[in-house]
Amino acid sequence: MPQQKILLVEDDRNFGDVLRSYLEMHQYDVTLATDGEAGYDTYKSGKYDLCILDVMMPKKDGFTLGREIKEDNADVPVIFLTAKSLKEDVIDGFKIGADDYITKPFNSEELLYRVQAVLKRTTLPVNPNSDKKEFVIGNYIFNYPLRILTFDPGGEKEKDKLSPKEAHLLRLFCLHKNNVLSRSEALVEIWEEDNYFTARSMDVFVTKLRKYLKKDTNLEIVNIHGNGFRLIDKTEVEDY
Numbered sequence: 001m002p003q004q005k006i007l008l009v010e011d012d013r014n015f016g017d018v019l020r021s022y023l024e025m026h027q028y029d030v031t032l033a034t035d036g037e038a039g040y041d042t043y044k045s046g047k048y049d050l051c052i053l054d055v056m057m058p059k060k061d062g063f064t065l066g067r068e069i070k071e072d073n074a075d076v077p078v079i080f081l082t083a084k085s086l087k088e089d090v091i092d093g094f095k096i097g098a099d100d101y102i103t104k105p106f107n108s109e110e111l112l113y114r115v116q117a118v119l120k121r122t123t124l125p126v127n128p129n130s131d132k133k134e135f136v137i138g139n140y141i142f143n144y145p146l147r148i149l150t151f152d153p154g155g156e157k158e159k160d161k162l163s164p165k166e167a168h169l170l171r172l173f174c175l176h177k178n179n180v181l182s183r184s185e186a187l188v189e190i191w192e193e194d195n196y197f198t199a200r201s202m203d204v205f206v207t208k209l210r211k212y213l214k215k216d217t218n219l220e221i222v223n224i225h226g227n228g229f230r231l232i233d234k235t236e237v238e239d240y
Contacts, residue, residue: 006052007043008030008031009039009057010034010054011034016032017032020135022111035059036057039053040060049080050076050077053078056083063096066097070097077099078096078099079101080098080102090197090200094201099201100107111175121164131147138218139153140216142170144167144170146166147161147162148160148161149165149170149212151216162212165190166205166208168211169186170212176231178230179231181230181231185228186228206221206229218233218234218235219231
């Protein structure tokens with residue numbers, strides 16, 4: 001199996017070298033850049049399985065860099081490194097599409113485990129738990145392996161390509177359609193952790209799915225307070 005490639009952007013060269021060496025010891029191919037502009041140039045010149053971005057950097061901050069990377073390719077997972085621990089900053093990172101957020105100081109082993117977890121969950125499983133590959137949701141057809149959501153009301157077809165996490169979450173909603181999808185179940189299966197930060201990340205992805213599905217007014221993802229969410233097709237349930 002070829003080495004997975006990581007782009008590490010950290011303006012503290014000594015700290016960056018330590019992290020790069022540690023990850024290389026664990027069989028990752030790591031490229032280090034030391035400011036935001038160099039980080040974006042490096043990203044554009046190669047293909048990376050994961051980007052690890054310091055937030056406080058000269059020339060271009062990590063949030064700006066992360067936003068640019070996600071705009072170029074929403075499928076590339078991003079981990080932010082920061083000395084900030086304010087909830088607002090964490091939420092801003094997840095709104096950009098962050099897959100994880102590590103507050104300094106941290107040890108190299110913690111970073112390694114988080115890298116392994118992100119790479120594991122952002123790679124679609126070869127053998128999903130359910131054999132079903134395609135779902136019909138109202139006027140939509142969802143192909144899970146290809147991550148293609150097609151709006152097909154009988155006229156011209158409109159297609160959206162979902163990110164791995166969006167596809168994984170929509171699949172869970174499809175499997176639980178018209179029933180409650182427990183927040184905890186989704187967090188453990190997709191994010192592998194049920195905590196404040198992963199819950200906020202999930203809220204961002206639910207908002208994204210609502211936007212994808214808004215063309216069919218009979219579909220709605222509703223909050224079930226204290227429990228989770230429910231994808232409802234109003235044509236199939238009696239309480240609508």
